[in-house]
Amino acid sequence: MAGRVASTASFEDLFLAQREHLFSALWLVTRDRHEAEEIAQDAFVRVWERWERRGAPDDPTAYLFRTAMNLLRNRRRRAAVALRRAVGHEPAPDVLEAVETQDAVLRALGALTPRQRAALVLVDLLDLTSEEAGRALGIRPATVRVLAARGRTALSQMGERDA
């Protein structure tokens, strides 16, 4: 995972190192700038509170991303809205709409279910193992692999066309 922060660092160091990284990963999963910002900020708050109560987690970066994915699961209703967007019942939001028309990869991501997107981002972008991703998403490691495999297939096909 890029920019990993040691447990000896401060919360401020973690924030500076991971703000953009976490936000952009969440943006890919949620396809919604506002939601990605909300979840990212909430995740930082939770990690900050934990940091002051019990000290730094062993792996602050991993803990931050796990917390963010937990919060993402907590927004299942929003995920359902995102899913409806993906099949065209609602317009795609803000900035995404503009860039989506130019980028086949983003269009392909939009066609995946929220969980497929999350599995793909966690495993292929953030380099989590399927066990780690499974714990973050609350599903079995093998289910992560299935979801990521389907996402990978769709993404690669679109990427080939866009290449």
Place this chain on the structure above:
Amino acid sequence: MPDTTHLLDRARRRAPEPRFDLEDVRRRRERRERGRRVRAGALGVAITVGLLVAAVNAVGSLGGDPAVGTRDGGTGLPVATRPAGGLTPGEYSYQRILIYEACPTDLAPDSGCATTRLRAEAWWALDDSGRREALENHGYGFDDTGRFGPGEFPDEGDLSAFPIDPDALEAFLLDRSSSDGASPRPDVTPAPGVPLEEGLVWNSVRDYLGSTQYLNATPALRAAMLRVLATVPMVRVDVRQTDPSGRPAIALRFRAYDADHEVFVDPATGDFLAHTERYDDVDAVWVTLVEEAGFATSDDTQPKDDAHTVSPG
């Protein structure tokens, strides 16, 4: 085929600049703390009312016949006729587990379904030694196999502190699951209208039931976890059922986290038999089946006769 990581990285570079800084996070944290202080006062009143309601319900449930018919949610398991005893030094807790994905017949060949199947055996002793073997493994990620010396068995944690009294175990699991606990769990409600705590109970027991990560869960601990799960209001308890392999079973049925779950319990020993899960956005059904379990005298033998807590079908 283009590298997916490269494609995702390219897509991520399209992300806009995040519009928050550390000061925004600080303010958000202060708001959250203020909200928490306000809710703390209200919570004290709610707990008192909840305890009164629970006490009234407990009195009302006395005298029922727990062994007959289908009950509404969370009413608990009937008493096991041959409950699993404890593991003694020198003995092994044995499990043979089959985990597979049952795919619909019309699924596309490249869907990724049906590629995963694991049949594994494990022997675990109180000194955390034992043996793990994969009898079949198609894409499951069950790598640590062979014999392991004391303290070396590949599990994800020591379970010796887990109480096997169901009431104590439930409190213990919820404490572990809390955001400050040893194994924090997502603060997410399991289904519309179902309280957070019920999801926490399920999330905290599922790791230990048919899991390859916790093959050190003993029959008594698994049975205690199932008794806890059966008392959760979202869980419907159906007696006189059969599990996916046709064995007599008590079924615990519920919906959680976008999936329909069935957990099957051996009616005689109270041990875990099987679990099925059907996710809304995955066509397949995941099946976890304990083919055989019990107490073995060595790490190359299976349990004999009454030493079984799950008998081979």
